[in-house]
Amino acid sequence: MVYLSAASTISHQPAFGNPGFSDALVPLQAGSALVAPDYRQYVEAGLLRRMSKILRMSVACAKDCLQQAGTEQPGAIVVGTGLGCLHDTEKFLNNATTIQGLLPPTAFIQSTHNTIAGQISLSIGNHEYNMTHTQNSLSFENALLDAMLLAEEGTTDILVGAADESIELLADVAANLGFMDQALLTSGASFFVVTNQKPANPLAEIVDVFSEAGVRDWKAATSQFLAQHAWEPDQTGMVLLLAAGIEELNEMKKHFADMGISPAQCVNLIDYSGVYPTAAAFGLHMAADLIHSGPASGNILICNNLNKHNLGLIALRSIEA
Numbered sequence: 445m446v447y448l449s450a451a452s453t454i455s456h457q458p459a460f461g462n463p464g465f466s467d468a469l470v471p472l473q474a475g476s477a478l479v480a481p482d483y484r485q486y487v488e489a490g491l492l493r494r495m496s497k498i499l500r501m502s503v504a505c506a507k508d509c510l511q512q513a514g515t516e517q518p519g520a521i522v523v524g525t526g527l528g529c530l531h532d533t534e535k536f537l538n539n540a541t542t543i544q545g546l547l548p549p550t551a552f553i554q555s556t557h558n559t560i561a562g563q564i565s566l567s568i569g570n571h572e573y574n575m576t577h578t579q580n581s582l583s584f585e586n587a588l589l590d591a592m593l594l595a596e597e598g599t600t601d602i603l604v605g606a607a608d609e610s611i612e613l614l615a616d617v618a619a620n621l622g623f624m625d626q627a628l629l630t631s632g633a634s635f636f637v638v639t640n641q642k643p644a645n646p647l648a649e650i651v652d653v654f655s656e657a658g659v660r661d662w663k664a665a666t667s668q669f670l671a672q673h674a675w676e677p678d679q680t681g682m683v684l685l686l687a688a689g690i691e692e693l694n695e696m697k698k699h700f701a702d703m704g705i706s707p708a709q710c711v712n713l714i715d716y717s718g719v720y721p722t723a724a725a726f727g728l729h730m731a732a733d734l735i736h737s738g739p740a741s742g743n744i745l746i747c748n749n750l751n752k753h754n755l756g757l758i759a760l761r762s763i764e765a
Contacts, residue, residue, distance in 0.1 A: 446595045446650050447763070448636055449643040450512035452505040453729045454480055455632040456718055461508065466733040471715040472628055480504075487567070496531040496554065498609040499563050501633035506564045506603055513637040518603035520573035520594050521561050524587030526580055526721020528557035530611045560607055573599070581686075581748060584722040585655040585756035588638075592653060595640040605635030606722035618719075630718025634725035636732075646763050647732040651743070654757040662755045663699050666747060669757050670703070677704030681742025682734065684713045684727045688752035696747065713746070724748040724756055735762045 453459040456476045457469055483492055486504040495503070502523070510518065536551035553559070558576035565574050573594065577586040584606035591604035609631040618629060638650070654669050683700055687693035697707045717726040724746055731744040748756035 445652065446592050446638045446640055447642055448647040448650065448732050449601075449639055449645075450509045450637040451634070451647055451729045451732050452508040452512065452636075453632065453634040453726055454478065454501040454505055455634070455726055456630050457716060459726075459729065459733075460505070464733065464737040466730045467737060469716045469730070472630070472718050474628060476628070476630070476718070478631055491567075494550075495563070496529055496609070497631060498525075498529050498531070498607050498633065499554070499560065501609075501631070502560045502605070502607045502635070503564055503567050505605060505607075505633045505635040507568065509603060509605070509635045509637050510568070513601060513643075515601045515637070517568065517570055518572065518601045518637065519599040520575075520591070520602045521564055521570060522573075522575050522577070522587045522591045522594070522602065522604040523558075523561040523564070524577045524579075524583035524585075524606040524722055524725070525557050525560060526578065526583045526608050527614075528578065529555050529559050530609050530614065532559075534611060534613060564603070579655075579657060580754060581721050581724075581751040582655045582657055582754050582756050584725040584728075585653055585748065585758065588650070588653050588728075588758065589655060591638050592650065595638060598640070600639050600641060602638050603635060604638055605633065606725035607633035608720040608722050610720060627714065627719040630720055632717060632720055632723065632726050634722075634729045636728065642763070647736045648760045649763050651759040651761055652757075653759075654755070656755050658753055659755040662749055665755055666699070666757060667703065669759075670745070673759060675743065675745075675759065679743050680705050680709060680745065682731070682744045683710045684731060684744065684746045685710055686713050686723055686727065686746075686748040686750040688749060692749060692752055696749065719750070721750070723750065724758065728758055728760070731758075731760050735760060
């Protein structure tokens with residue numbers, strides 16, 4: 445288990461620099477805009493002009509997180525992204541089909557998935573462990589598992605997060621990604637500082653993280669995960685759900701109801717995050733904010749079945765004074 449000492453999110457909710465934001469969330473509507481800060485406070489103007497949306501979000505969240513944690517250099521940087529830098533990927537592919545001869549390299553260099561972690565490292569001059577995880581809808585869970593393993597080995601102040609961006613073309617291929625029907629495709633970046641040492645003012649404690657691609661029985665896996673940690677229904681304040689569709693969402697609610705957790709305690713996270721592969725990272729910040737600011741009592745479970753073939757579970761609990 446590790447502690448969350450800082451969290452920062454840029455999304456379609458007013459989460460950035462706004463502790464307690466989770467107590468006033470409203471469901472997203474079609475046309476909801478990204479709520480972004482003034483990036484010039486975090487990125488030099490010259491660099492900002494060359495950064496795509498996903499890089500701006502990630503660097504700003506990363507720097508804000510480190511400021512909150514009171515550390516200039518993290519012991520490691522770990523990033524999860526499902527689809528990577530889509531804007532620059534699209535730009536590179538357009539160049540490849542329209543330009544004859546040698547292609548300008550910038551769009552290609554910035555299109556790779558590990559550009560996010562690399563750009564954060566460059567922006568703060570960090571030379572420690574730097575890793576990118578990209579496993580579809582489980583990218584963030586795997587990044588978080590990596591960070592927890594590093595913490596167990598003694599690494600401190602680990603910067604871990606996730607980011608994905610939506611572009612116009614994505615709507616045309618969303619059906620092939622297994623996303624919820626009529627889903628509101630959004631962008632988001634969430635970063636955290638985790639440590640194995642209890643900080644002065646921790647947000648929450650991460651009890652455990654589970655990740656399984658190609659899951660055969662998500663119900664059995666979820667029940668086993670909770671039983672492993674002696675997690676009783678009366679200890680559960682909330683379950684945040686990421687479901688592949690309406691039918692799957694109702695099935696998830698029924699499963700938790702059968703376990704003694706009422707449907708009123710089960711929240712459809714997609715209503716507040718929209719859909720992007722690493723929306724579970726938004727869920728982690730929302731859960732930590734609910735715990736730290738007080739509205740939620742009891743433990744919180746994030747159940748990620750956004751891709752019905754994958755299962756991700758993140759268990760959090762409040763920290764006793």
